[in-house]
Amino acid sequence: MTKTHGPRPDEWVKSTYSDGHGGQCIEWAPKHAAATGEVLVRDSKTPGGPHLTLSPQSFAGLVAFAKAHG
Structure with a gap:
């Protein structure tokens, strides 16, 4: 399900699997x-x-996929 509302901006954390570039x-x-x-x-x-x-x-x-293909 896709939504456009959610937690406050300061409650989001970048995944350690993000490449940072x-x-x-x-x-x-x-x-x-x-x-x-x-x-x-x-x-x-x-x-x-x-x-x-x-x-x-x-x-x-999703995390298992990122580990296997990251």
Whole structure:
């Protein structure tokens, strides 16, 4: 599910799997995940844009994919 609202800007954290050179920049909102069980993920290059709402299992799959292909 894609939404355009979410946590405050200071609650997003850049993934350690982001390359830091303007490329694959992914952020997530850990406080929101801890409070709701929903893991929010967005493109850090468009912070005002939409974000994905993932289940913890889907997020774990995304992290496993990043580890395998990063």
